[in-house]
Amino acid sequence: MRCAPVIPVLVLDGQVDPVALAETLVEAGLPVIEVTLRTPSALDAIRRMRTVEGAIIGAGTVLSAAMMEQAIGAGAQFAVSPGLLDGLVRMASERDLPYLPGVANATDLMIGIDLGLDRFKFFPAESSGGIAALSALAGPFLDARFCPTGGITAETASAWLARTEVLCVGGSWIIRAGETDLAVIFERARAAAALGE
Template sequence: MTGTDLAATLAGARVMPVLTVPSEAMAGPLADALAAGGARCAEVTFRTPDAEQVLKAMAAHGGLVVGAGTVLTPEQVERAVAAGARFVVSPGFDEGVVAKCRELGVPVVPGIATATELMRALRAGLGTVKLFPAEALGGLRTLRALAAPFPGMRFVPTGGIDASRLAAYLADPAVLAVGGSWMATPAHLESGAYAEIRRLTAEAVGVCTP
């Protein structure tokens, strides 16, 4: 997958579940629930001991384009790609992470929170960035202020966004897709609420479909 391919995937999906999965045993039922709800892609965060196994299992599912999130180091990039990640997402901008992704031929969406970080992303030749943490930074007002001087940049706002805010973000032309964890929280997974995950995912996908 190239950066252009990822941008096209995100533009088609418009919403990306961000997943923190406690156990590998949850990966299969979770992938089934997300796919049944209409999700096209998902981000598995590197925040749990089983993250690589979860990523590997979900990547093998076939119904989703699965990437790795919360990737902080070049070494984590290597592990994520080895586990089957089709793309990498980072909470911040790190030259080493971007360089390793380039070396391995996997697209990367780094996080930015300031105009300075956005300029560094542009200098690195990137066209898509993650605004994080979106709501804590000021939400759409901040996104629009950052987007104005950089008309070619596309954003994947993530952090604090829920179903009630999804439509407003998607209506902004600078927003490629929205990342969010409300569709499949650790609490949902711990209680085995896969039907609820499917419902919430379908609800979010419905907002994305005119």
């Protein structure tokens, strides 16, 4: 969560070569990459992206123990979920896999802290009340840090990153649906990387 200000959140459908994409993102300054397990090509993309020097590749949209097992088998270096399941927290701990579960309320946050976590994905960030909601939610939990994801844009990311409790944001805007132009992606990623300066 401290390696870059933005973690690109990718839904890959096979239109872009995953190795070339990972190389582009690393070169632009965004080495931490989340490949969501929403498409048939996601696990293969994780395997191939792991060959890129400097890339830190994780699996997103991990919904079950079976999916986490597949992600680990593909070489994922971290896992992200939209919600919090104690079974996934325990499995990630047993497998020594960094894990970022999604939370949107105090109950989930308390459960996660009780399970030994202090890093969370705030999701869906904008529709859960935005910065004001996260600020209120984080107030009682002084050690908790967050990666807000969901609805954040290039224009709003800096406001999120200005918050003490926010270490990075998830960026689905880095690569738009159906986009294949790596030069355009590079410029967008480089601008996102500069948010941490």
